[in-house]
Amino acid sequence: MSSFFDSDSPSNVAEYSVSELSGSIKRTIEQTFEHVRVRGEISGYRGPHSSGHAYFALKDDRARIDAVIWKSAFARLRFRPEEGMEVIATGRVTTFPGSSKYQIVIESLEPAGAGALMALLEERKRKFTAEGLFDAARKKPLPFMPRVIGVVTSPTGAVIRDILHRIADRFPVQVVVWPVRVQGDGAGDEIAAAIQGFNALEPGGPIPRPDVLIVARGGGSLEDLWCFNDEAVVRAAAASGIPLISAVGHETDWTLIDYAADQRAPTPTGAAEMAVPVKAELEAQIASLAARLKGAVTRQMDHRRHGLRALARALPSLDQLLALPRRRFDEVSAGLGRGLQMNTANKRRSFERSAAHLRPELIKTRIGDRRQRVSDLVSRAERCVERQLDRRQSRVSAADASLRALPSRLVGQIHRARDRVSSLGSRGDAAIGAELRRVKGALAAQDRVLQSLSYRNVLRRGFALVRDAEDEPVKHATAVKPGMTLSLEFADGRVSAVASEGDAPPTPPAPKKRPARPAEPSKQGSLF
Incomplete structure (x- = not known):
């Protein structure tokens, strides 16, 4: 009796x-908690690791969860996290x-509580949020590979550089800069006008319409950046x-x-990095995808090859396929002798039945009838031949009489025809000669x-024609x-040569003087 823990038990x-x-x-x-917001107190924070990552924990009065940035x-x-700070992650x-x-x-x-910056901008932020200007549904995806980038910033400064x-x-692309002031009175109106101006450009116009816009400025105080909180700029x-x-x-x-x-x-x-991809990374990704595709094709072929071999093993052998036909052939060959004997016996009985109806008297009667029919047919044929001979003889006599009167009329016609043929021959010879001379000149x-x-x-003139091995x-x-x-x-013949390596061909030796030879006649001569 097998044990319950036996490894072979199903x-x-x-x-x-x-x-x-x-x-x-x-x-x-990861699929269930793909995007969450957690409120808790930072615990165990020691600053960023040497790798640049930060490891700590978030806790409340009853639980604790590890965190990493x-x-x-x-x-x-x-802002930088601090030990004991209550945050929303x-x-x-x-x-x-x-x-x-x-x-x-x-x-x-x-931070879990509103800071000074959020307090100053809270009213305007609530207004724009209520209007839906900050909704994620309004945001458009960035083009993957823009051809033209529009930049709204100051033309002087480190930002544009x-x-x-x-x-x-x-990824070098065309950049169109709209110069504006980024600080002080009127800067907000200039920035808003630049954004609207880029959007007003027509595709295919003298100034190319950008595929993506970058509004940029360096750091500064709240007052320095206040123009970017302007209502016209936001709208x-x-x-x-x-x-x-x-x-x-x-x-x-x-x-x-x-x-x-x-x-x-x-x-x-970072905005420039968001706007364009890295060309080298794209090339590397394409190479990686090509390698993966090649590997996938190889694996697929191996898989199909293994499947084909498995199917081949499942096919029956040649002996198994021929077993049933071979047995049927043996059974039929065994019954072939008996079938021939039975067929011979049946043919013999059929011949005997037919021979019983054949008697000498009946054969003599049929032979006499056929002989009489042949004699009648011969007599009718002789009479028909005699009538045909009489009619043909009459036609020959009439034709002979007509031919006897014909020579006198034909003699004159023959003389006239001979003269006409002679005249036409002379004219034809002259025409052919003229045509031959014209064709010879052409x-x-x-x-x-x-x-x-x-x-x-x-x-x-001293040039040479170079041909390859296929002429x-x-x-x-x-x-x-x-x-x-x-x-x-x-001009006077052909020679063989082999191409050598190197940038410059070797200097040919000075040609030796030799007696002039008559020019070879052209191989493309006239037909005459």
Whole structure:
């Protein structure tokens, strides 16, 4: 009797490896808590690690959860976290399969209470939020590879140079700059007018219409950045038909245009990075995808090959396929002798029945009837032949009488026809001679034109025609490879040559003087 724990006992429970189970739990948690906001107190914060990442925990009075801020997200934080600070963290929950732990990956942090900047701008922010200017549904995606980028910023300063330098490093495209003031009275109206002016450009016009806009400024105080909180600027950014990136101030500086823009960049350099991809990364990604595609094709072919082999093994063998036909053949061949004997016996009985009806008297009677019919037919044929001979003899006699009277009339006609044929012959000989002379002159003219256009005249002036191994003319030097066999045709014949390596051909030896030889007659001669 087998044990309950016997490994061979059947079970309907799926079997997972530890890695498979951990991976399944990780996917389930990440799909369920893909985007969450958690309020709690920062605990165990020691500043960013040497790698640039920050590790700490969020807790309240009853629970605690590990947290991490990656280096890229940490650089975008508006403020630096501190031990004991109550914050609202936005991110996603994931697991660490190596130790069966879960944690929250924080993408943004904000203080739980309203700060000074939020208090000053709260009224205007609530107004624009109520109007829906900050709604995520209004925001447009950035083009992946823009051809023209419009920049609204001051023409003097480090911002425009940083943007142009970063775009040139990543993916050089055309940049159109709309110069404006970015500080002081009237700066907000200029910025709003620049955004509206870019949107008013017609596609295909003298000034290209940008595919994406960047509104940029360096860092500064709240008063320095106040023009970007202007109502006209916010409304122009929200109404822009061209995707807009806000790059105002440093990472911790937030203005109302950041909420109305389609994307917010922590720095002007970051805006340039958002606007264009990295060309080298795209090329590497294409190469990686090509390698993956090649590997996938190879694996698919291997899979199909294994499947084909499995199907081939499932096919019956040749002996199995021929077993039933072979048995039927043996059975039929065994019954063939008996069938021949039975068929012979049946034929013999049929012959005997037919022979019983054949008697000598009956055969003699039929032979006499057939002989009488043949005699009658012969008599009728003789009479028909005699009648035909009489009619043909009468026709011959009439024709003979007609022919006897014909020679006298034919003699005159023959003389007249002979004279006419002689005259036509003379005229024909003259016409043929004239036509031959005309054709000979035309062919001579064509031959002169052909000789003037022949490439052999060029060869007689010292040039040579280079041909490859297939006797085809070589028209370009790039078509000649080192070691290639060539044929050089001169005016007086051909020689063979082999192409050598190197940038410059070897200097040919001075030609030896030799007695002049008569020019070879052209091979494209006249027909006459």
